[in-house]
Amino acid sequence: MHRTVTSACSTRYRGPVLHFLRVSLSLLLLLAGFVVARAGTSSSLPPIQARAYILVNASTGQILAAHHAYQPYAIASITKLMTLYLLFQDIQAGHLRLDQAFTPCPAALRTGGSSMFLRAGQRFTVAQMILGMTVPSGNDAAVEAAHLVAGSVPAFVARMNHTAHQLGMMSTLFHDPDGLPHPNNMASPYDVALLTRAIIQRFPRFMSFFRHAHFTYAGITSPNPNLLVGRVPFITGMKSGYTDAAGHCLVASGTQNGISLIAVVLGVPSFTDERRGFWKASWQSLKLLDWGFARTLWLPTLPHLEETSAH
Numbered sequence: 001m002h003r004t005v006t007s008a009c010s011t012r013y014r015g016p017v018l019h020f021l022r023v024s025l026s027l028l029l030l031l032a033g034f035v036v037a038r039a040g041t042s043s044s045l046p047p048i049q050a051r052a053y054i055l056v057n058a059s060t061g062q063i064l065a066a067h068h069a070y071q072p073y074a075i076a077s078i079t080k081l082m083t084l085y086l087l088f089q090d091i092q093a094g095h096l097r098l099d100q101a102f103t104p105c106p107a108a109l110r111t112g113g114s115s116m117f118l119r120a121g122q123r124f125t126v127a128q129m130i131l132g133m134t135v136p137s138g139n140d141a142a143v144e145a146a147h148l149v150a151g152s153v154p155a156f157v158a159r160m161n162h163t164a165h166q167l168g169m170m171s172t173l174f175h176d177p178d179g180l181p182h183p184n185n186m187a188s189p190y191d192v193a194l195l196t197r198a199i200i201q202r203f204p205r206f207m208s209f210f211r212h213a214h215f216t217y218a219g220i221t222s223p224n225p226n227l228l229v230g231r232v233p234f235i236t237g238m239k240s241g242y243t244d245a246a247g248h249c250l251v252a253s254g255t256q257n258g259i260s261l262i263a264v265v266l267g268v269p270s271f272t273d274e275r276r277g278f279w280k281a282s283w284q285s286l287k288l289l290d291w292g293f294a295r296t297l298w299l300p301t302l303p304h305l306e307e308t309s310a311h
Contacts, residue, residue: 046287049280051247051267054189055288057296058200058253058260063190064292072171072186073266076241077114077137078249079179079187081195082160083145084133088203090149091126098127107153108144113180116141117218128217130206135215136222137240142178153177167194181243189264196238196251196262210237210253225275227282228252234293236260240278244270248277252285259296263288 045065052068063069090096104118116132118124118140124132126148132141146156153176160174169191175184187195200207213230215222224230225240234254241249248268254261265288268281 045291048265048284048288049268050265050284052189053263053265053284053288054193055292056193056197056262056264057292058197058262061197064261064295065288066189069189070171072173072188072191074181074185074243074246075179075187075192075266076181076243076246076249077139077179078192078239078241078251078266079174079177079185080133080137080142080241081192081199081239081251082164082174083142083156083177084130084206085195085199085203086149086156086159086163087126087130087145088199088206091206092203096126096148098125098130100126102126102144102148104140104144105147107147108140111139111143111178111180113139113178115139116215116222117220118144119218122218124217127209130209131212131215132217134209134237134239135212135224137225139178139180142176146177164191164195167198169194179241179243181245189266192251192264192266193262196253196264199238200253200260200262207236210239211235225278226250226252227279228254228286232286234289238262240281242270242277248281250278250281250285252282252289254289254293256293257297259293261289261292261296263292 052071052073054063054069055065056063091098101123103121103123108118109120114137116136116138129141129144132138143153146153150156150159156177157174164172164174169187171188172191173184173186175182179185211229213224228235234256236253236255238251238253246267247270249266252263263285265281265284268277268284270277
């Protein structure tokens with residue numbers, strides 16, 4: 001008959017050893033859970049209904065999500081971001097002032113499509129012209145800006161393309177300052193994000209122009225097609241666009257707890273109801289931004305565990 005002999009030493013340490021093993025196992029399971037959460041998040045981007053998109057950290061340039069981000073597409077009135085960039089540059093250089101007033105040129109009055117409702121002989125300030133582009137996406141305002149900055153639309157478009165090249169926008173070609181349909185007016189989501197970052201970083205004093213939900217000129221009040229502005233507290237801009245060729249497009253920027261993100265969404269399927277289409281584009285952009293802020297703000301950062309789990 002065998003007799004089990006338990007030494008005083010093993011009896012003395014069994015409890016602490018088991019407790020240590022239980023605590024260690026609990027910690028391992030907890031840390032493993034964090035790793036799974038991080039891994040799951042990287043692949044749990046919600047479906048984005050758009051031809052192409054990109055999500056970028058505005059401060060670092062880090063790309064958080066992308067789909068067909070380097071291919072050029074029609075961008076409609078997203079084009080006006082370059083028009084605004086050059087206008088901001090001219091104001092910053094002292095060539096124009098926000099309070100300067102002008103009467104519209106004939107070319108601006110002849111421009112069709114979306115409008116800030118410039119009228120012959122009715123004066124407007126440079127600040128109103130900027131709002132005329134950022135809110136109702138006025139094509140008349142964009143053509144007027146081109147004439148004030150460069151003297152003519154062709155001269156301004158040449159400057160647009162030269163600046164795009166300087167910024168590294170290698171998949172971009174501009175044909176006009178307003179984004180009216182033309183086969184030679186295209187950009188990639190990546191290039192649009194580059195331009196948006198440049199505006200945010202180089203012209204912070206003008207960012208308030210992108211935060212207006214409505215704009216009134218000539219007795220007409222126009223809503224901002226970027227339906228996130230004025231409704232979502234962390235949204236800081238930026239620009240909407242729509243043509244039949246481009247579909248509904250939106251550049252949305254936002255900031256939370258010191259983190260700034262840019263979402264570029266191109267080619268959201270269009271509706272016969274244009275406002276409903278902009279609602280859908282706004283919703284796709286909000287999904288991207290929410291997902292991006294979840295990754296950068298709310299999830300724990302465990303780089304050593306991530307490196308370990310990759311092997």
